[in-house]
Amino acid sequence: MPELLKVSGLVAGYGEAKVLAGIDVTLGQGQALALLGRNGTGKTTLINTIVGHTRRFAGSITLNGKELTKLRPDQRALAGIGWVPQERNIFKSLTVEENLTAVAVPGPWTVQRIYQMFPRLQERKANLGNQLSGGEQQMLAIGRALMLNPQVLLLDEPLEGLAPIIVQELLAVLQQIIRDEGMSVILVEQNARKALGITHDAIVLERGSVVHAAPAKTLLDDPGLLDGLLGVARH
Structure with missing residues (x-):
């Protein structure tokens, strides 16, 4: 599958504080990635860094082979983010x-x-x-x-705070965008099972680092592993 978005050795944060500690992420053309982790593990910081709203200390971000790290947020949007x-x-x-x-x-x-x-x-x-x-x-x-x-759609907790009927409507739309339209997506979502149900792959962040990467179905099929990675009790 052609590589579309590549994040390599990314160290980033806010001011002097480093939140991301050398992250590597690759997103293929037409693939959807669930970005999981507890609160404060760096999920939003990773999204914000790809967009261009944080301080980058090291590493690179490329889209279709084009380096984004020196572009302003508006230029990254025009480039396809x-x-x-x-x-x-x-x-x-x-x-x-x-x-x-x-x-x-x-x-x-x-x-x-x-x-x-x-x-x-x-x-x-x-x-x-x-x-x-x-x-x-x-x-x-x-x-x-x-x-x-x-070229890539980044969604940061799009279901947060919405009524269940709206959540189901938006999930159906996102599934259509991903499965039918072939949009490349990175989805941050607190409800891991909902995110895993519409994505192809998943990574789990902990303290600004990737601690697990697997096909989404692998994590869906192993609730004990998923809950252990996210530090939650089984429901």
Whole structure:
């Protein structure tokens, strides 16, 4: 499988604090990777470093062989990095449609395709961002990232704080993006089993290092191993 995104020997953090301790991650074309670990293990820092919002001390990040580490966040977005942050960061004073068109890059993902995927956004297309529910805001954040027509989509806890019915709706959409559309994805999600159910591979972080890497199905089929890695009690 062609290598798309490669993170090599990455040391990064905030200010003088180093959070990531020499991380290596490879994402293949059309592959989806679950990024797992307890709170504070470096998952969001890894996503933020790929996007360009942390301090890099060492290592490299390449996309299709192109070095990203010296590019600004906006340049990384244009290079093919789509990002859905925990905070969503939609433009709350713009309408749904303005949010989508403001960042649009020509490609297969269009406003109409986003509306087909999220009919609720079409119903709300004239509403301002601050008039949307939390679930609708998350749909808009995903749709806006897709409007960049990225090569890689980074999702940082997209299901957090949402009602169960919205979680199921978003999981179905993410599965469609991954399985049917062949989008390359890195997914950070606290509910490991939900993430593993729609991804191909998984890595587990602990103290800023990769402590386990395996096919997603391997971890799903071994709940004891998964819970041990994540330090949680069996439910």
